[in-house]
Amino acid sequence: MISRRDFLKRSISVWFLSLIPVNFQGPVLRPPGARRDFLARCIRCGQCIEACPYDSLRALDVTSGGLAHTPYIDPLKTPCYLCQQRGPDGKDRPVSHWLRCGEVCPTGAIRKIRNDKEVLARVPYEMKIGTSVLDRRICLAWQYDSCGECYYNCPLRDKALRDYPPNEVIEGATGIRPYVDPEFCIGCGMCNYVCPVKEHIARSMMDRSIKLTWFEERYAAMVRNLIGSAGKGVRLPAIRVTMRI
Ligand code: SF4
Ligand code: SF4
Ligand code: SF4
Incomplete structure (x- = not known):
């Protein structure tokens, strides 16, 4: 619970911050369940950030003007784990009864959502973070018949991320052919996070100071080839979350 005094103090600082011009241009991925009027409701208390068991939430800094101190997700650093934990059997289990960020939000800026895969997979619009x-x-899967990391790691596998697009015949395919179903993708960013097609892997050939993990080494040669042949203007990683509109 937040005291009346703290509430007033925060409301004043939110009002003050709103006077600063917003020069923040980047896409902002909000926690799952953020309401349409999220900015009007969020009092920048940081409780959702503290409650997230995976440190998936960060606070925008003062350079983002009126958006400062509001929570966001950077899936390339830490995606949203949907408050699930993967067991040794490869199955996800909820770590809490509710998604923690919505459970603790004192103003309802983030909706309280039951932590249940069936509920999550129904993805009401306001629960979406974005769409990959x-x-x-x-x-790598489509070009070299390799990888499939996004498919295996998606918490809503076979719903949000499927192997093979529906109604498409692909000649000679043996491995995974990932396909995002926008209707079920919640935008958690796990696929972004695990996708090895990343800029620093391509640059590591020229820049010896960049150290790759064994996982990245596995795909490095293919990634360099692909990014090189795709040319300028290509956006990385190969799978990425676009913001909810
Ligand atoms: S749903 Fe859970 S893991 Fe995702 S941002 Fe909220 S608290 Fe963090
Ligand atoms: S963002 Fe990626 S990992 Fe998350 S639900 Fe969508 S397809 Fe699955
Ligand atoms: S999108 Fe990325 S993670 Fe998924 S199969 Fe392709 S290269 Fe691998």
């Missing part, structure tokens, strides 16, 4: 899009031209 996949670029087949630079996807």
Whole structure:
């Protein structure tokens, strides 16, 4: 619970911050369940950030003007784990009864959502963080019949991320052919996080100070080839979350 005094103090600082011009341009991925009027409701208390068991939530800094101190997700650093934990059997289990960020939000800026895969997979619009899009031209699975990390790691596998697009015949395919179903993708960013098609892997050939993990080494040669042949203007990783509109 937040005291009346703290509430007033925070309301004043929110009002003050709103006077600062917003020069923040980047896409902002909000926690799952953020309401349409999220900015009007969020009092920048940081309780959702503290409650997240995976440190998936960060606070925007003062350079973002009126958006400062509001929570966001950077899936390339830490995606949202939907408050699930994967067991040794490969199955996810909820770590709490409710998604923690919505459970603790004192103003309802983030909706309280039951932590249940069936509920999550129904994805009412306001629960969406965003939607992932996949670029087949630079996807290792589509180009080299390799990888499939996004498919295996998606918490809503076979719903949000499927192996093979529906109604499409693909000649000679043996491995995974990931396909994002926008209706079920919640935008948690796990696929972004695990996708090895990343800039620093391509640069590591020229820049010896960049150290790759064994996981990245596994895909490095293919990633360099793909990014090189795709040319300038390609957006990485091969699968990335676009913001909820
Ligand atoms: S749903 Fe859970 S893991 Fe995701 S941002 Fe909220 S508290 Fe963190
Ligand atoms: S963002 Fe990626 S990992 Fe998350 S639900 Fe969508 S397809 Fe699955
Ligand atoms: S993780 Fe990236 S490269 Fe691998 S299959 Fe998915 S989109 Fe393709």
